Each structure stands twice: as C-alpha cells, then as structure tokens.
Amino acid sequence: MKLVIFAVCVAATLASYLATRALFMRFRQPLLNPVFLSTLVIIAALKATGATLADYQPAKEAMTFLLGPATVALALPLYNNRQVLKSQALPVLAGVLSGSLATIAAVLWAGWVAGFARGILISLGPKSVTVPIAVEIARLSGGEPPLTAAFVVATGMIGSILGPALLTALRVKDPVARGLALGTVSHGQGTAVALLEGETAGAMGGVAMALAAVFTALVAPYYLPLLLP
Template sequence: MSGVLLFSFFVVITVTCYLATRKLFLTYRHPLLNPVFLSTVAIITMLKGTGLGLDDYRPAKEVMTYLLGPATVALALPLYHNRMVLREHMLPVMAGVMAGSLATMAAALGAGRLLQLDTTVLTSLGPKSVTVPIAVEISRLAGGDASLTAAFVVATGMIGSIMGPSLLSLCRVQSPVARGLALGTVSHGQGTAVALLESETAGAMGGVAMAIAAVFTALVAPYYLPLFLQ
C-alpha cells in the first residue's frame, strides 16, 4: 500500500473508531466505553491484526496530533457561552483548581515515596496532571525524565477520564461546574474532552481548570517538588 493510501486509511480508521466509540459512550454512559480508551484499544488491535506497526501509523498520528492545537483553542467557544457562569464562580474556581493541583501532586509524590521510587521517577511523576508540553518542561527543569513524564501524563489522563465521572457521581457531585473543574484539573485535556460529552458548561469549566492548573503548577512545582524529594 502506498504512503498516501496508508495515511488516508489510518486517518479514516481513527476518525471512524472515535465516532463509533463516542456514540457508544453517549448511549450507555459506561466508564469502560470511554471514547479515548476504547478507540485506542481498537486501533492497537487493528495494527496487530494487519501486521502494521507504529512507524506505519506515525504520519497520520502526526497530522491528527497537530490538530490538538486548534482543538484546544476551540475550547474558547464553550467558555465564551458560559462566561457569566465563570464570572459568578471565579473565586471558588481559582481556589479549587489551585487546591486540586497541589493535592494531586502531593498524592502522587506521597505514594511514590511510600513505594521508594528513585528521585528521577518521583520528579517525572510530579507534574503528571498538566498537559504534556508543560509537564515535560517542568520535569526537565527539575531533573526528571521527559519520556517518563509524558507517559505518566497520558496514563493520568486516560485513568482520570475513565474513572473520574463515575467517582464524581458516586460522591454525588452533580454540578456541571464542579465536575468540569475536577476533570480538567486532574486529567487535563482528556478529562476536559469527557466533560464536554457531559455538557457544554462542564467542558468550559474543564478547559478553564486545565489552563489554570498548568500555569499554577509551572509556578509552584520548583518549590513544591523538593519538599517530597529531600
């Protein structure tokens, strides 16, 4: 198969898998039907079944990954529609995201210390709940491993987007503002995507939380991480 045909094949397959799993999730609302998780499993299975590998898939992945930038900017639209909600809850939003950012770092680093992980792994684990570019830079400046950090960020987003909505429902958190903030703070982009599937308000708050958490973590991590590394 030529390069162009292979590229087109992978783009079509990826988009089709996502749309199909998104429809399943919206129909049944089961955590394991999370679109990112299920479509990832489907694509990996397809690659294994056809004998193709990551190198074959990479050109299509690069193009689709590039679209993450415009997709992130597009989060401004639901935020604009919900600007009055944000204005009414500005103080709780800021306080909640900052507290959540500190708590998620403390939980991960505390668990890492109990498991006696080495300093490099702990440093790489600290910024796991912010988006990859910022997390990798924080980790690099602190002496962590960028590849490990990227893996931790992806795993955090996947786990949070799968389990987060159910845990929030179990805790009887029904407010779309609170749900969006929690998912965006803990699970960055993937959590925000799931929040958008719940409602526009939850998605808008997830986008706000993702941005505030990234900036706040970048500012406090150089002072916060050493408390757990000493």
C-alpha cells in the first residue's frame, strides 16, 4: 500500500508540473510559474483526497534527492555556453558579487524599516542562497535556521514568479543579464525559470547561483554585523 501511495504521489507531482509548465510556456504569465502553480495543485489534491503530509513525505524525499543530479546537470548548458562565459567573465563576476552584496543590504534595510528584531534580520540576510548554505550562515551569525529556510524558499518562489516580468519591464533583454539576475537573487528556482527562457540564460543562472552561494558563505559572517543596527 505504501508503495502505491508513493507511486501515485510521484506521478501526480510530475503530471502537475508538466501541465503547469505547458501552461507557462504557452501564456508566459508570471502567476503560471510551474513551481508555484504545481505546488498549489498538489496541496489541493492532498486536501481533496484526505491525504496527509506524512503520506506525501516519502515521495517528496525521493524527488528532493534528485536536486543533486539536476544541479550537476547544469554543467551541460554551461559547457555549451563556455565561450560566452569566457568572453564576459569579468562582468559576470562583478555582477554576481555586487548583486549578492546588494540583495543582503536591501533586505536588511527593508527589515529594519519594518521594525524586525535583530534575530529576524540575521535570519533574513542570507535568503538569496540555497538552503543548506543559508541556514549555516544564520546559525554561525546568531540567527534562526528554520526561519532562514522559510525565507529562502519564499525568496525563490517570489523571485521566480516576479523576476522575469520585472526584468522585462526594465527592458533587460540580454539572456546573460537575465540569467545572472535570476540566479543571484532567487538561487535554484530562479535558475529553473531562466532555463525555461533558454539555454544561455539557464547556464548563466547556474553560474550565478554557485558563485553567489560561495561568495555569500565567505563574506556574510563579516558583512552582516556591519549592516545590522
């Protein structure tokens, strides 16, 4: 019985993602973002069938395990676009590093204006890098790792939904710039949306995601205290 539930959950998740991805590719509307919309579909399906999160957990863990191979697979579009990266290596590096610093400063300023406590601000600071790195930064800096994990997921979701539309509104058309922006600010989810725009944007998103994670891990423990009140 458990195997049947597992198979149904995996199949339902895959079907919902493929369906919502097809909708997104056809209409290109931000709220049709595949990750966002397929999540809503799965939540609705679980509630409608009376299934619990515990029932879905084994399938979630199996699919989450595939994030590792999927991340490694980003090497292929990067290899195919290696000449682009070589020719623009300095602007790429400068953009990612300055973007990483700017997004931390911007969110801390917004949190300070909103009156957030110091612990919440620390937890919010590393929200633009992948969860394992962000929660460790929060732990070392005195923040709350579970809260940081929630901020990271929310950042990826919001950035992947609104990021492409915002870049288009700002007339940013270059796939290199779009991929770098999405990968720097919205980590894996931003990179996934960049891949939907094209191989070059996806490759640059992968580069930005990796560089931003390494750079933030190195500087955040020293940079955060400088910005906090």
